[in-house]
Amino acid sequence: MITSIDETLLLGPGPCNISNSVRDALARPLLGHLDPGFLEIMESVKSRLRRVFDTQNAVTFPVSATGSAGMEFLLVNFLEAGDTIVVGVNGVFGGRIAALSEKLGAKVVRVEAEWGRAIDREAFCEAVRRESPKVAALVSGETSTGVYQPMDGVGDVCRESGALLFVDCVTSLAGMPVHIDSWGADIVFSGTQKCLGAPPGLAPVTVSNRALEVYRTRSRPTPSFYFDLDAILAYVDGEGGRSYHHTAPISMVFALDAALGEILEEGLEARWKRHAEAAAYLRSELGEMGFTPLVPEGERLNPLTTLRLPEGIDEAAIRGRLLTEHQIEVGAGLGPLAGKIWRVGLMASNAREESVDRLVSTVKGILS
Numbered sequence: 001m002i003t004s005i006d007e008t009l010l011l012g013p014g015p016c017n018i019s020n021s022v023r024d025a026l027a028r029p030l031l032g033h034l035d036p037g038f039l040e041i042m043e044s045v046k047s048r049l050r051r052v053f054d055t056q057n058a059v060t061f062p063v064s065a066t067g068s069a070g071m072e073f074l075l076v077n078f079l080e081a082g083d084t085i086v087v088g089v090n091g092v093f094g095g096r097i098a099a100l101s102e103k104l105g106a107k108v109v110r111v112e113a114e115w116g117r118a119i120d121r122e123a124f125c126e127a128v129r130r131e132s133p134k135v136a137a138l139v140s141g142e143t144s145t146g147v148y149q150p151m152d153g154v155g156d157v158c159r160e161s162g163a164l165l166f167v168d169c170v171t172s173l174a175g176m177p178v179h180i181d182s183w184g185a186d187i188v189f190s191g192t193q194k195c196l197g198a199p200p201g202l203a204p205v206t207v208s209n210r211a212l213e214v215y216r217t218r219s220r221p222t223p224s225f226y227f228d229l230d231a232i233l234a235y236v237d238g239e240g241g242r243s244y245h246h247t248a249p250i251s252m253v254f255a256l257d258a259a260l261g262e263i264l265e266e267g268l269e270a271r272w273k274r275h276a277e278a279a280a281y282l283r284s285e286l287g288e289m290g291f292t293p294l295v296p297e298g299e300r301l302n303p304l305t306t307l308r309l310p311e312g313i314d315e316a317a318i319r320g321r322l323l324t325e326h327q328i329e330v331g332a333g334l335g336p337l338a339g340k341i342w343r344v345g346l347m348a349s350n351a352r353e354e355s356v357d358r359l360v361s362t363v364k365g366i367l368s
């Protein structure tokens with residue numbers, strides 16, 4: 001039985017464990033959402049997010065809900081019924097972008113890849129050139145398969161074709177290189193519960209000036225109250241006077257500010273390196289026990305490693321025992337990979353050798 005929630009080591013696809021300073025931030029006394037003290041913290045979050053996204057975009061802020069809300073916020077504002085979107089689909093999260101786009105009445109062109117492989121850049125760029133879509137979407141870190149998508153050159157092709165480049169950075173942000181401006185990405189979202197090291201509950205987004213110009217040409221107002229960009233900007237960006245749109249989730253904004261402060265203090269490059277080293281150590285240690293990486297080298301997502309299990313192991317039983325007897329969570333495979341792989345997350349403060357050692361010695365103990 002689980003005796004204490006505090007003891008669970010979260011090595012699944014997210015959330016991961018949070019630091020004491022993020023926990024302290026969550027416990028801070030509340031402020032009102034229009035209190036100048038709170039607005040100062042919101043401004044700090046916005047400017048720290050710009051540094052973590054590596055962007056100059058003025059419109060950079062946390063949407064008040066989980067990562068999926070970041071996706072929905074961007075699609076409802078920047079895609080209209082009848083528009084075309086090209087989507088790279090090589091796992092659950094690319095599939096989700098395609099599915100929501102369909103619900104919004106867009107024409108969806110899928111560029112698919114096998115689960116566990118990156119989207120072929122040439123095939124994707126070819127589809128963008130051919131379709132001249134309003135939006136072209138890629139998942140930077142596909143958490144269902146553990147693939148990190150190469151982005152070089154894609155932004156240029158999108159620009160030449162008049163497409164906005166949409167990127168899901170939920171699992172890559174702060175764990176692997178993310179360079180919004182040099183990628184030429186226009187509409188981007190993330191989530192707080194992965195390498196940012198905060199609880200689930202906010203979806204950082206960033207929007208380029210080019211995307212804002214496209215937004216101004218919408219044929220109809222955004223068909224949403226909660227996600228209406230202009231209405232939200234009147235609160236998060238309101239120069240000289242902010243108007244109420246919804247009540248900001250105060251404690252989560254405190255927590256995100258603390259988490260971003262820790263990231264910037266560590267330094268992004270150092271943090272990416274720490275995630276890379278922890279992932280390499282995990283692959284090597286579990287490799288010695290017969291686990292094999294699903295994803296070829298060069299396409300691997302360091303914050304989330306996917307591994308096929310050695311022959312004859314009942315993956316669900318061992319995963320269950322890890323959680324209930326040893327308070328260690330690892331993730332199961334999804335879709336066609338269900339029952340075939342584990343998804344092991346080494347994110348934020350969990351991206352270190354100690355987490356791997358605890359997992360590996362416990363698995364060894366269970367298997368012996």
Ligand SMILES: Cc1ncc(COP(=O)(O)O)c(C=O)c1O
Nearest residue numbers: 066067068093141143170171191
């Ligand atoms: C790549 C990716 N995109 C989107 C999401 C959706 O985020 P959330 O579950 O916070 O709504 C996730 C969540 O795991 C994810 O890993």
